[in-house]
Amino acid sequence: xxxxxINKEICTGCGLCVxxxxxxxxxxxxxxxxxxxxxxxxxGHCLAICPFGSVSMPLYDADEIIKFDEEKMSxxxxxxxxxxxxxxSIRQFKDKDIExxxxxxxxxxxxYSPTASNRQMNRFxxxxxxxxxxxxxxxxxxxxxxxxxSCIDKASWSLYHKAWIKMYEDYKEKNVDRLFFNAPAxxxxxxxxxxxxxxxxxxxxxxxxxxxxxxxxxxxxxxxxFKRAITYxxxxxxxxxxxxxxxxxxxxxxxxxxxxxQRTVNRKPAVVRYI
Ligand SMILES: Cc1cc2nc3c(=O)[nH]c(=O)nc-3n(C[C@H](O)[C@H](O)[C@H](O)COP(=O)(O)O)c2cc1C
Numbered sequence: 092x093x094x095x096x097i098n099k100e101i102c103t104g105c106g107l108c109v110x111x112x113x114x115x116x117x118x119x120x121x122x123x124x125x126x127x128x129x130x131x132x133x134x135g136h137c138l139a140i141c142p143f144g145s146v147s148m149p150l151y152d153a154d155e156i157i158k159f160d161e162e163k164m165s166x167x168x169x170x171x172x173x174x175x176x177x178x179x180s181i182r183q184f185k186d187k188d189i190e191x192x193x194x195x196x197x198x199x200x201x202x203y204s205p206t207a208s209n210r211q212m213n214r215f216x217x218x219x220x221x222x223x224x225x226x227x228x229x230x231x232x233x234x235x236x237x238x239x240x241s242c243i244d245k246a247s248w249s250l251y252h253k254a255w256i257k258m259y260e261d262y263k264e265k266n267v268d269r270l271f272f273n274a275p276a277x278x279x280x281x282x283x284x285x286x287x288x289x290x291x292x293x294x295x296x297x298x299x300x301x302x303x304x305x306x307x308x309x310x311x312x313x314x315x316x317f318k319r320a321i322t323y324x325x326x327x328x329x330x331x332x333x334x335x336x337x338x339x340x341x342x343x344x345x346x347x348x349x350x351x352x353q354r355t356v357n358r359k360p361a362v363v364r365y366i
Contacts, residue, residue, distance in 0.1 A: 094133045094150055095126040099143035107267045108137035108146065115271035166268050167169070176355045179300070181310025182272040184346035189298070191275055197247035201280065201296040213296045213340070216331050219278040225277070225330055229317055230270050232324040235260035242323055255316075270316060272343035279331060282338040293340030301343060312350035317342050 095117075111310035116130035117137055124145075127138070136157070138146040147153060158161075198215050206212065217223055236242040237255035261267040271277055280297050282289035303312040321327040321339050333339065 092130050093126065094131045095128075095137060096147045096149055097124045097126060098145045098147070099123045101143050102141075103143060103145075105142065107140045107142065111136045111140050111149075116268065117224050122177065126153045127350055132209045141161050144180075155280050160330055173355075174305070175302070177352070178305055179310075179352055179356075180312040181313055181344075181346070181348045181350065183348065183350040184344075185349045186273075187275065187347045188311065188346075192329060193309070194276070196307060197300045197309075201300045204292070204296040205291040206295075210286065210292070211354070212283040212286060214281045214337065215292055216279040216281060216333070218279065218331055218342075219275065221330065222271070222275075222277060225327070226268060226271050228324070228327055228330060229320040230262050230268075232320040233316060234272070236319065236323050243319065248321075251319075254275060269343045270314065272312065274312075274346040276345045277317070277342055278341075279342040279347055280340045281333055282340055284336045285338045289338055290340055295341060297341055304345055309345055310346065310350075311343045311345050313341060313343045315341070318359065 102117055102123045104124065106119055106124075107129065109117045110125050111120055113134065113136065114130045114132055115131075116127045117124050118127070119125070124137070133148065133150070134206060135151075137149055174317075201213060201215055204213070233255040234247075236253040237259070238250050240252070242248065258269045261269060278300065280300075282293060282295040298315065301313075304311050318339060318341055321331075328339070
């Protein structure tokens with residue numbers, strides 16, 4: 092089935108889709124737009140730009156398309172920048188579940204992220220029911236790594252091994268969770284397969300999901316330690332239901348913050364070169 096259908100009765104041949112197609116996949120034939128399926132990467136620019144609504148993508152759900160509305164779709168830039176600056180990693184959470192519709196909005200933010208060549212290979216794993224089991228295995232794995240200097244590069248091991256051993260001891264002796272911070276959910280982003288830019292695609296999605304979560308009153312903390320653990324202990328891959336060819340990209344904990352910040356923080360000055 093063609094990715095892009097052009098209703099020839101509505102198409103006026105204005106050429107806006109031809110000009111905006113990054114793949115050169117649309118041409119004008121007899122004054123009407125015509126798409127080449129082999130070149131198309133389903134980015135949807137033609138559908139978005141057509142002033143007459145003559146483009147459709149039959150492989151996708153037409154009902155999810157939203158018509159442009161300035162009031163609903165524009166953001167005040169200074170407010171956005173302040174919002175970005177005020178964002179913090181959250182490591183203290185309320186004992187409160189996240190509503191399914193709230194989770195869905197966060198997934199939507201990830202789903203609508205740009206991906207290289209529009210390959211859309213990000214997959215989202217929401218860890219809730221199995222969270223305790225996953226935490227148990229991950230913290231024990233980090234403990235094992237703390238005792239295994241060959242598990243990663245020397246510099247990283249020197250930096251983290253004591254923290255990992257202490258994390259395990261505190262968890263066992265005092266029930267303190269320094270991995271997931273007792274958050275009610277963890278979201279892992281995996282790529283459908285190993286591919287160029289898979290990590291960048293996942294990182295972009297995660298960042299947008301974090302901001303959407305923040306806007307919904309939730310807090311997020313990326314957990315790089317979990318990626319270390321899952322790389323070392325393949326059992327964790329199975330535990331979180333990863334498929335054979337999937338590549339783990341990153342994860343974050345998510346929940347309602349039990350902490351309130353009063354101000355933004357400092358950062359090193361930006362190092363910028365104009366050339
Ligand atoms: C890729 C990545 C991995 C991270 N891994 C962890 C982690 O394993 N545990 C943790 O407590 N924080 C982790 N963080 C959070 C950073 O420590 C935090 O972003 C940084 O200290 C700056 O604080 P802020 O996010 O509040 O601005 C991670 C952040 C990123 C971007």
